[in-house]
Amino acid sequence: MTGFIIQNPTLEQCLKAVKMGIGARRLLIMLGELRVDYFGRGSSELDYGERLLIVKGDGSLLIHRPTNVEPVNWQPPGSLYRAYVKRGLLVLEAYRKRPEERVRVTFRRVSLVGVYHLKDGAEFKLYTAEEVMKKAFIKRPDLVEKGLRVVMEEKRLKAGLVDCFCVDSSNRPVVVEFKKDRAGIEAVDQLSRYVDELRRGNPEVRGILVAPSITKEALERVRSLNLEYRRLDVRRCIKVLESMEEPIKPLEYFES
Amino acid sequence: MTGFIIQNPTLEQCLKAVKMGIGARRLLIMLGELRVDYFGRGSSELDYGERLLIVKGDGSLLIHRPTNVEPVNWQPPGSLYRAYVKRGLLVLEAYRKRPEERVRVTFRRVSLVGVYHLKDGAEFKLYTAEEVMKKAFIKRPDLVEKGLRVVMEEKRLKAGLVDCFCVDSSNRPVVVEFKKDRAGIEAVDQLSRYVDELRRGNPEVRGILVAPSITKEALERVRSLNLEYRRLDVRRCIKVLESMEEPIKPLEYFES
Known part of the structure; x- marks a missing residue:
């Protein structure tokens, strides 16, 4: 497994890691204080809180709160991303064309950003x-x-x-x-x-x-x-x- | 957000972090090469591969492969855990009584173990x-x-x-x-x-x-x-x- 992790990254380090990680189809992991806005089939709002964000190599997005199996917001594989800094906040947007959906994640603080290349070719075997x-x-x-x-x-x-x-x-x-x-x-x-x-x-x-x-x-x-x-x-x-x-x-x- | 992360931990460091993290109901994150065996309603096997494991403070377990939104294996909140070392491998078992289910995760290598205390009291607002x-x-x-x-x-x-x-x-x-x-x-x-x-x-x-x-x-x-x-x-x-x-x-x- 190759990759790197930065604790308490600067805004610039973080933006660079995010763009690099998503661009290279790596696993991106972020821990931070973030809010989530979703627009698509309806809309949702989740104010700032400390959460785990995951972007996978196939473009899947998962945002996890401290409890529950289900992510609070997510987007399927194939989502497009953009990341930018706005008023001192790091913004990561996931965009999907059909149906048109957008998840906007705004980070007020990032405690951890990690980018990893995972190799996993195993076959999942399920038995009744x-x-x-x-x-x-x-x-x-x-x-x-x-x-x-x-x-x-x-x-x-x-x-x-x-x-x-x-x-x-x-x-x-x-x-x-x-x-x-x-x-x-x-x-x-x-x-x-x-x-x-x-x-x-x-x-x-x-x-x-x-x-x-x-x-x-x-x-x-x-x-x-x-x-x-x-x-x-x-x-x-x-x-x-x-x-x-x-x-x-x-x-x-x-x-x- | 308080917590710590160890890169390339020793087996002992890792076992200690896992027990501490789960025992204190923190968020546990692990990246490593692991296999998963499930017994319960049927059974499943997933041979070694590089994956992300998450245990949340409520006892939820998620094991994520490099792609897809869905975890490959998971257990709901309230699961019980035990962790031990066997033949130089770190084993983490999640156990659920009703229905009786067990997920056994065997780590061949751990690249990262992190334990964090997340605070998140925000209300999720959904609009049609x-x-x-x-x-x-x-x-x-x-x-x-x-x-x-x-x-x-x-x-x-x-x-x-x-x-x-x-x-x-x-x-x-x-x-x-x-x-x-x-x-x-x-x-x-x-x-x-x-x-x-x-x-x-x-x-x-x-x-x-x-x-x-x-x-x-x-x-x-x-x-x-x-x-x-x-x-x-x-x-x-x-x-x-x-x-x-x-x-x-x-x-x-x-x-x-």
């Missing part, structure tokens, strides 16, 4: 609750049944995509389906369609529905169709996944 | 597009008609709340209603209800509908009801409001 259950199951199939082995992490059938295709300790094929919430009739019917398709080739095929709970009606259907149900919830799966890593030393949480 | 039109009109009634004077900035009638109650240069009362979008029949009918109520006491009362445009049908209704229409859009009102301030020296916008 059912994918988390499946991940834990793949690492620890005994969560569902001792002796199970995962053969295929997914299997495409005419009836759809099976979550996990396994064999049990007696080498019988097993279809495993995960539901993050209480399983109902639809979940049983879905599993049943997969198992039916496979039982045409091998009547020994088992089907296991894995969910945190099941309705009475669904459990009856499970039994009548010669399927099975195992209780497992996402929370337990998360604990299992976390425990696969080297244990961290226990520490008390402290309140912010 | 119609309020902007009204603000501009109050400052410059000639935008609608020369010689108009605003008597009441709003007036409550049985039929509802009138936007502006004015008198014209001949001292005739004038009801002015603003619409930010193309005015239709409903807008005319609304104005008509106000004017009707007032005309019972004074048949001279005028009614002016102010909008950027009007449908043909609505314009016919305006005429048949002996009302009036004036063209004015929000953009013009914003320009008027901005021009009321001391003109700023013209500068070219530069692209970020």
Whole structure:
């Protein structure tokens, strides 16, 4: 990470850093006493207060107050900027053409200005609750049944995509389906369609529905169709996944 | 604004600053190379990259990548924190009980850690597009008609709340209603209800509908009801409001 930071910059230092940072598409961070005026779809005013301002390399603008996740004012990527000094105050304007919007930030005092070049090429991977259950199951199939082995992490059938295709300790094929919430009739019917398709080739095929709970009606259907149900919830799966890593030393949480 | 910043802190300096900052409910800012693991409703993984981390005094957590307005991971106010060193890496965990969620941030390198106490008691004032039109009109009634004077900035009638109650240069009362979008029949009918109520006491009362445009049908209704229409859009009102301030020296916008 390359960059620089200036504490209590002069007006000239600050203007130069702002223009350089935005012009070079760097991350600009400023802490200071500022007011914000917005004109566009309606308008807004926020009188002077101590806040954090961020301009990102793509032109996004964020102005953060001392509390809350949401920025109090913001502009999307692609905003245009100008910065100037007026009556001894530093003004930074973000402008957007369509829809026409302008955010004007007026600094009465700047405590910190930083310009950094961040490198970040990582891919954000998001897993649904059912994918988390499946991940834990793949690492620890005994969560569902001792002796199970995962053969295929997914299997495409005419009836759809099976979550996990396994064999049990007696080498019988097993279809495993995960539901993050209480399983109902639809979940049983879905599993049943997969198992039916496979039982045409091998009547020994088992089907296991894995969910945190099941309705009475669904459990009856499970039994009548010669399927099975195992209780497992996402929370337990998360604990299992976390425990696969080297244990961290226990520490008390402290309140912010 | 009180606070401090450390560039390229040692692991110990960093851990101390993080614990102090969060414990004292300050604003914590960190720039570094970090990875993020989230467990809760599903899970997410983001491998190492250079990012900005913010913890606010209310316990909000924001992790920002070099682009986009939205944080890649976040936790709401009230989150609990713990920080520790593990295998030479600084780990910061945000924990939330209900729903149970955990964000674990692992720093491989910290370029900057800052802890600041921000004071910000200002009130955020938001104006709708119609309020902007009204603000501009109050400052410059000639935008609608020369010689108009605003008597009441709003007036409550049985039929509802009138936007502006004015008198014209001949001292005739004038009801002015603003619409930010193309005015239709409903807008005319609304104005008509106000004017009707007032005309019972004074048949001279005028009614002016102010909008950027009007449908043909609505314009016919305006005429048949002996009302009036004036063209004015929000953009013009914003320009008027901005021009009321001391003109700023013209500068070219530069692209970020």
